[in-house]
Amino acid sequence: MISGFFGGILSVLLMLITSSVFPLLVLVIVLSLVVQWKMPIIKGKYGEWVVKSKLEKLGDAYTVFHDVYIPNGERGLTQVDHIVTSEYGVFVIETKHYSGWIFGDEYKPYWTQVIYKKKTKMHNPIRQNYGHVQALLTYIGQAEMKDVHSIIAFSPSSTFKFKKDFTLAHVIQFTELLATIKQYKERRINETTVREINAKLGELLVEDKREKKRLKADHLQSIRKVKGAKQTARPHTGDSKNTSTQVASTLQTTCPKCGGQLNLKAGRYGRFYGCSNYPGCRFTENLKSKQQSV
Incomplete structure (x- = not known):
């Protein structure tokens, strides 16, 4: 019964793959994913x-x-x-x-x-x-x-x-x-x-357009610089073993895409920084790369 069930699925997949509409179907799926992402x-x-x-x-x-x-x-x-x-x-x-x-x-x-x-x-x-x-x-x-x-x-x-x-x-x-x-x-x-x-x-x-892009990059860099200066000015206390807490307090910064707050989060593949304006903004940054950039 199980083999018959999976055999039916396989038959449908083979039918789709060999069908003339298969490339169009793939294109529609890819486009829908891109639109959702953007x-x-x-x-x-x-x-x-x-x-x-x-x-x-x-x-x-x-x-x-x-x-x-x-x-x-x-x-x-x-x-x-x-x-x-x-x-x-x-x-x-x-x-x-x-x-x-x-x-x-x-x-x-x-x-x-x-x-x-x-x-x-x-x-x-x-x-x-x-x-x-x-x-x-x-x-x-x-x-x-x-x-x-x-x-x-x-x-x-x-x-x-x-x-x-x-x-x-x-x-x-x-x-x-x-x-x-x-x-x-x-x-x-x-x-x-x-x-x-x-x-x-x-x-x-x-x-x-190139000059506009450069201005935008300079603007985002100035945001990071100001935020970094504020964080550097903060006193740090507590046990050095509490690395997660220290990282969260010292590396929190501004989202380069929308200006929102980047917050430390836990995901399937570990800890990362995500924008507070999610789902409106889906910017993320790897925790390790952020530590290295500071």
Whole structure:
């Protein structure tokens, strides 16, 4: 009976292999696996395209800059998703391509994404964008400029579960982006200043793909450097035998793909570092290679 069962399976497999549709079937399976593997990147690119498309509808009174790398002193470079300039104000936009329920507080270091029963931590985007705003102000030489607005824009597939209103930033969804910007109708910045800001930001625009890739690599390296400096400054105590605890505390760093937190985890093949934004980001790093790089 068992041999008959496996014989039937073997017959079906042989039939598929010899069939003319077998190559097509293999191609479909491979493509589906590749799409699943690249889905976080696909979602991110789609989200960027959606936001760009919306911002292009603002009109001639606004100038839009995308994916800007701003010099940030000793910290290297700061990457800003979108900057909109106008006489009505300057808008610094951080986009988050997350789904599920989003919980967060203005002053807490981490927010939480919940999809069914799975909870994932993310860095507080209001704090992140505050750093972007400060870098921008320093770069354009407008440290006391008041009409700069921080906007955190989430994907429409997210559901907000905030208990309090925000005062330091607009936390919205992509669909609310234009209305949020256009609610500022009073001219607050003179035309000359706007022109000067646009000229400074124009100096940062990079069209060459290789140069853009290099800037991104420099930005990620600066993130690691800052994180490493913070870890080096921490005092280390405890028994040297507690190697797992020491490794977890000294080597924890920032995900080079999405900026999330790399946490020490245990898997089938041993301990490794995984991104806190999983499954949105699937970046992993071998524990041994990370120890060697420090």
